[in-house]
Amino acid sequence: MSAIEAIQLGKAYRKQGIGPPTLFGALSRTLRGRRNEEFWALRDVSFAVEKGRTVGVVGPNGSGKSSLLGLVSGTITPTRGAARTEGRVSSLLELGAGFHPDLSGRENVFLNAALLGIPREDVRRRYDHIVAFAGLAEFMDMPVKHYSSGMYVRLGFAVATELNPDVLLVDEVLAVGDIAFQLKCLDRIRDFQRRGKTLLLVSHALQTVEEFCHEAFLLYRGELVARGDPPDVILKYMTSFMGEGGYLYRQEFGTRDVEFTQVALRGPDGAESASFQTGRALRVDIGYRAKARIENPVFGFSIKTGNGLYVFGSNTQIAKHPVPFIEGEGVMRLTLDPLTLKGGNFFLSLSIHSADHATQYHRREDWYPFVVKDPTEAPGLFELHSSWRLGAV
Amino acid sequence: MSLFGDILAHRELLQNLVARDIKSRYKGSALGFLWSVLNPLFMAVIYIFFLRLLAGRGVPSEDVIIGVFAWQFTAQCVTGGMNCITGNANLVKKVFFPRVLLPLSVVAANLVNFLLTLAVQLVLVALLLGARGAHLSAWSAALPAIIAYHVLFNLSLALLVAAANVYFRDTQHLVGLLMSAWFFVSPVMYNLSFVEKFAGPALTPAYLLNPAALIITAYRAAQVPGALLPWSGAALVAWLWPAALLVLAWRLFQRAQRDFADWL
Incomplete structure (x- = not known):
């Protein structure tokens, strides 16, 4: 038995309905015989959430997330279809x-x-x-x-x-109160999960969705465009609809004396991908084109989490891999092997700058989203090399 | 779901909403409940005084007092009903519960208030009658029936204005206007014998088609000995048509409430 079920759920609003309704407005519209234009906040959404599951709903602003919760909770009446809950x-x-x-x-x-x-x-x-x-x-x-x-x-x-x-609907409220209370809230949510309750949660905090949800729904312009494993859905959200929700602050700048051309993230098999596994290799092929001969350029990269936490960064200078000069086109390969990041969504930033850091040739911040999956599903951000030994005092 | 089914299934919420209404009404005011009595009382004094002054002939003070107290009940239900959905927009948009509980709780809270003021009013009327050597009519026993009728009528009004105000905010201005007009055509500060002088005996029963006139006259007939409630075919229609109004108001409200969240 599913705890939440939506059958071809649709909700239309009249565009004229925006703003305070007045008797005069209604009369004049009737007299002029103008039909109200409709705006579909949600269209033909069907899904079933099994009892005991936690589903996160993500999507840019105005994609219909709150309407969906309203329809499920019953405060909003659907224009089409039906929403049903159990308990x-x-x-x-x-x-x-x-x-x-x-x-x-x-x-x-x-x-x-x-x-x-x-x-x-x-x-x-x-x-x-x-x-x-x-x-x-x-x-x-x-x-x-x-x-x-x-x-x-x-x-x-x-x-x-x-x-x-039995069913808890959560809209962006986990970020309330001080840190101590937030932790209490998250604890309570986990407790609900342990007791087999069903949760539907809307959040822009993708990390939260990733951490808590068994499944994620991606809404875009009122349609359910993707559903499945949270990291995959979030990746799709970031790659397809990035920027629209103002979620991602990606930027690009530099003198462009050297420019990035083709950049490809590749898995251990060499195939281009955006999804990688903890403990296996991640390779980045950084294509570049230099307009003139550049002496001692430095290639750099950094990785941030979906929440913007700076995880790691390095460059050819730090890694003691000096590049004497570049000229024309070429490819620089960055290899992370083994990838020690744990499951989650991340952003890769790339840069090419001068040895003294004074000139940025080309820099792409938070440009390449990717997802890491950890088969062990153990929590955490990093795999730290740790070992144990039992000995006498 | 029927009206009474809704009430029964959610009586705890209804109790809570009524308690909220009553508590918040008197919180922070020094005189509290006393205002509910003082208000109509002052109005009654003003009407009695000016009517004597202007019309030159008096309406018995007890009639005016009864009229003003009864009118206040209806007026408060209409005002409260008008704002019960729009004023709770947050609640209506975010929490699911039968919306009809909001106008219901407004009427119920005002009923509690009315019953309390009615007790004071009965004492006052008894005193005024006693000063003339008369007593409260034995028909006072019929008051509960009149109150019940009055409540249902007020509920239909509250339902109508509550729903209308969600869709058209003009309602509150329009209703304010209509209420003052209605006040003057209803026998609040005058009584039925006053009307008979103008309308003649033939038209008086038709005058009672105004439910406010009917209800106020019934309150008087129940309390003041000698005050009569005319019985005729027209009077029967007058008693019955508000039932149709309630059914209509209930249907309209149930239909309208589906889209409340969209319009708030």
């Missing part, structure tokens, strides 16, 4: 959406729980847990309008998750 659904779409500013934290817990369809008895039983999780014990009798935004969100998260939903 109690709780959504972390907007934490504390039902809070009333004048009521105390305690009163709001009960109100919010009632909105989520939770019997009062259950709330009473779990009340202390909720308060403890939110860490707001001494503030429960205070009107929530005096809460800080962090406190507000913490209480909302505590209510929505403490009450044991």
